[in-house]
Amino acid sequence: MPNLQLLFFSARMLRRDARGGELRLLAAALAVAVAALTAVGFFADRVRQALDRESHQLLGADLLLTADHPWPAELAADARARGLQVVETRTFPSMVTRAAGDDLRAQLAEIKAVETGYPLRGTLRTAPALNVADAPARGVPAAGTIWIDERLASALAARVGDPVVVGRASLRVAAVLTLEPDRGINFFSVAPRLLMNLDDLPATDLLQVGSRVGYRLLLAGDQQVVQRFQREIEPRLARGERIEDPQNGRPEIRVALERAQKFLGLSALLTVVLAAVAVALAARRYVQRHLDPCAVMRCLGATQGLLLRLYLGQFAVLGVLAAALGCGLGYLAHFALYAWLAQLLATPLPSPGLLPAVQGVVVGLVLLFGFAVPPLLQLKKVSTLRVLRRELGSPRSALLGGYVVGFLALAGLMFWVAGEVELGTWVVGGFSVALLVFAGIARLAVRLAAAARGGGRSGNGGQAGIGWRYGLASLERRASASVVQIVALSLGLMALLLLTAIRGDLLDAWRRAVPPEAPNRFVINIQPEQVAPVRAALTAQGLSPELAPMVRGRLTRINGVEVSAASYSDDRAQRLIDREFNLSMRAGLPEGNRLSAGRWFSSADLAGDGDDGAASVEDGLAKTLGLGVGDRIEFVVAGEAIRLRVVGLRKVNWDTMRANFFVLTPPVVLDGYPASWITSFYLAPEEADFVNRLIGEFPNLTVIDVAAILRQLQSIMDQVARAVQFIFLFTLAAGVIVLYAALASAAEERRYELAVMRALGARREQLRRALLAEFAAIGALSGLIASLGAIAVGQFLARQVFRFEVAIDPWLPPAAILCGALLVTGAGWFAAARLLQAAPLEALRGGSA
Incomplete structure (x- = not known):
């Protein structure tokens, strides 16, 4: 068959299947995935163009x-x-x-x-x-x-x-x-x-x-x-x-925006993962429904190669159309991201280019052919005998090997969106582990739910009892499909819980981690001659803060070896080495500090005995710079080198909001060097005018309202969080599509089972209760797994990233179970309700295929 005629015939098949609703799930899954990625892509492209086209203006110079x-x-x-x-x-x-x-x-x-x-x-x-x-x-x-x-x-x-x-x-x-x-x-x-x-x-x-x-x-x-x-x-x-x-200018802008775009891109990638599952399920259903037409075409002389080219051509056209629709939706959706995030960049954003659309089409085709081709390979192997003997079923195919190719393509997309090998490895590994853990929990839950149905055998035997026992039994009977549904919905619900309930818990715990009357004002730039009058002014206000000296110094040597930003690969270490440190001096261990290694200053240290002065280093700084007890460090202060010996490391409780320092020395070490002073105190809202009086008396002082800055930073975080939550709406849509696809993929088998049950005397009300029980169980299990996953991730973030304790909300699992049950029941009933309307005799004649 000539190529043009083959393409024309594929287009006719596509039009026929579209009218019959055969390809709606495939198209919907592809469109949602492409829309999520291109929404981020269009916004990222506008930012990139702004940074590139106006790079000179962002510097104000060449x-x-x-x-x-x-x-x-x-x-x-x-x-x-x-x-x-x-x-x-x-x-x-x-x-x-x-x-x-x-x-x-x-x-x-x-x-x-x-x-x-x-x-x-x-x-x-x-x-x-x-x-x-x-x-x-x-x-x-x-x-x-x-x-x-x-x-x-x-x-x-x-x-x-x-x-x-x-x-x-x-x-x-x-x-x-x-x-x-x-x-x-x-x-x-x-x-x-x-x-x-x-x-x-x-x-x-x-x-x-x-x-x-x-x-x-x-x-x-x-x-x-x-x-x-x-x-x-x-x-x-x-x-x-x-x-x-213009190439490396304003790195803080580029880094911050790149991180935000990566976060959004990885959020969109979760939609792509769910869409891949939906594509695989929808393609499997499509193949099952086209076994008979393929057998007929084989009888009429069609070769295996011709069948494969016909369906590949049909899917290629479908992929391009669905990707184009997704690009259009993504273009409209990116305006929401623009409304929330464009204000973070103080420059107009130009219109997006066509590159995100091209990338969206590529992603759509990769998803389609990565996860739809393996089932399609079954069609070319269909036997001509199926025309006479439908019990032959589907031809066997090496689907596992085909889906490995699809997973590799999906992993490639993850690395592409992540933008770096290390992050991509974490993302791919994290997704893989999450899928395996969720699948294991889901399989165990399905088995336990099926076993639990035996507890209701005694009783009145009413419709409700028969319905829920049959519904739970269906979970075990279609265990693979049930696990896929539960895992997909769990991932989507977990993402939404992390960005709603868990995010709120983290912010609340962060606020609670700060003592109620922790200092909310910092005063810096206090000159030595102002220490006494500033202390008197604070005391007259009823405050008793501690004033600490600060000496600016630059770290130049560690153990005799000169260090610079090039000596470290870690970004934070490079920034620390490249800036001046605020050194301070204390005779006693400050409040909120505790020793983690070594010792505090001895009487000999306080007296200044020895060639090198003593230093106490904050534990986190020591880990970043690779410092330990006994190391020698050298600072340059006012052009003069000061050699120090690390005698101890300190854990600092930064949540006290007191004036803390990375490096402390005995007073004798820094005495005589140029210093300014800093203090912090708590000021009640009704006493805010004290700041005005203090600045009026000492104009050179800088008073930092920490609460106001934290509120503004929180506002920026909320803007980014809203943008991510918006992207996760696509994830939720993809999760619903997966659910619908999973239910629809078992529709023929379910239709046949329901027909047999009705032929054996089951009433529609009993079967309706069975379906609702099955859907509610899937949704409840998905909500339970999602809530447990969200709690686990939230605890990890709180302990390992934010370094504070967050309480586990006991209401989250019940709420997630209820929401999941309602969501899945609604979507599942919409997909399967018409099966109850089919005549039993018609379903039995059609067989279970």
């Missing part, structure tokens, strides 16, 4: 040099001599206030001081007032003026023209800042923004010892000159200095 110390003036002069534009900015957190007296308002702000010419790429946008249309800004704030964003304007109740106190300077609000091209992402900019002129910075007197300031040089110009300049200075970079270009 090249960005960042450091935790001022850049040498010679570097900027060299860049200008090459014809490059150069602009300097400085960024740091500080308190700002408006008004005075009883109307005084204070707010922690992220201050950026910029030179004229900023930004070199992209555009600032401002508005003349809140909730007014914005427009491109001209230049930067003039000397004596500032621009504040909407959040800061609301927090201070400040309008254009109002004076705002920044440190020791009073600056006038000239505009509301609406867009800052290099602002980045809200994950890392939890404080509102204040933009000021760099010339006004000295008057504020805010840059003191211990201030955390980011120094940036923005460069722009001819691409070749920029690249040459970058190549020349990269080998000369010192500790705490790095270069960002």
Whole structure:
């Protein structure tokens, strides 16, 4: 048969089977899986395009040099001599206030001081007032003026023209800042923004010892000159200095968004797993129903190869159409992700490209042919004798080997979505173990449920008793199909429980882990001469906090070997080595700390005897950096090397919200080095105006409202969680499709059984109760397994990831059992109710096939 004629005949078969409803489950499963993946794919593509197309704007320049110390003036002069534009900015957190007296308002702000010419790429946008249309800004704030964003304007109740106190300077609000091209992402900019002129910075007197300031040089110009300049200075970079270009710029944005996209992608992958099961079940049912037509075509001269090509062509057309439908649904669904997550990226997102749609079609075809071809191989082997002898049944086929190919294809998709070998291995292994454990539990539960039906043999023998005994017996009689149904529904329900009930339990436990009156305010940047008056102010308020000194130092050597970020492969270790540590000094073990190894400081340590000073290191930091008791570490403080010997490791209870430190030394070790001081205390809501008075008296202090920051971070977490829950709606739909497919795959056998029962005198009401009992048992077992799995995962996350205890909700299993029973009963009854309407004689003549 020519290829064109073969394709035409396959299309006619597809149209006929579509009208008969033969392929609806296959199409639905494929469409849901493709929709879930492409919804994530379209959103990820828009983010990728935004980062790629506007990479220069996200930097505000062609090249960005960042450091935790001022850049040498010679570097900027060299860049200008090459014809490059150069602009300097400085960024740091500080308190700002408006008004005075009883109307005084204070707010922690992220201050950026910029030179004229900023930004070199992209555009600032401002508005003349809140909730007014914005427009491109001209230049930067003039000397004596500032621009504040909407959040800061609301927090201070400040309008254009109002004076705002920044440190020791009073600056006038000239505009509301609406867009800052290099602002980045809200994950890392939890404080509102204040933009000021760099010339006004000295008057504020805010840059003191211990201030955390980011120094940036923005460069722009001819691409070749920029690249040459970058190549020349990269080998000369010192500790705490790095270069960002459009390819690696704003790594925190890329990393955070990539992680969010991976999380969403892995969530969507659960839908793909369930869809694969549904495709396999639906294909098996399709093959069973097409054995007779294939036998007839074999009698009319069709070869095995022709039959296989016909059905493969039909499935290819089906796969393309279902994938196209899924891509359309995914495109519409991605707008929900856009509504929740696009606000995390402070730049407009362009329209998505066609690549996610192409990927969706590929995924759909991989699923279809990976899990539908093995059953299709049975069709070409059907015997011509089946036309006369239907009891021959289905031809035997090596289905296990075929499904191994499908599983390998699915594993490949998991690695692809995970994006890395290690994560992909964990995902594939986790899914495999979960499937095996759930299948084992489901098989045991089915056997126990079937055995339990014997307990109801005595009694009145009414319809209810016969119905539920027959329903439970059906679970064991179709054990394989029952296990598949229970496992699929358990996975979907577990995912939803993790993102609803368990997520809420984790957040509640996290809140309970913090003592009710744990410090909710941190005060930093306290200068040595301010320690006594600040302590007096706190005491007058009825507070008795402890003020701790902080000395900034950079870790340079461990056991005599120089260390840098390149010395470690772990991301956290690299970040720690590349930054300055806050060292502190104590004579006694702080509250909330306990020794995990070694000892606390001895009298000799406190007296400063010995060549090296003593150090106590936080246990987690020691594990990250590979430190142990007896190791020698060297810090550079104010240009001078300080050698320390690790005498002990400490477990720190960070939930106390006190001022804790990674590294502690005896007072004698750090005495005389430049230090600032920090304190923390609990402030009741009705006493919040004390912060305003404190900042009014000491303008250089920075007060961090931990509760407000945690609320904002929780809001961001909720946005991501809602997006993931939205993706899991596809998972739930896939789970329902699996259930329907599993029930439909046994429809012929069930139809025959019901006909025999009715022929033997069973009433429809009895059979209806039997079906409802079977469906309710499947749903209840699925809910039970899902709740136990969700509790286990939640406990693992609480103990191993979040490091706190979470109580087990005793109501979760009963609620999950009830919801699962109702859900499965409804879906199953919809799939099987019409079987009761079939005439017994017609079903018996058709046989059980």
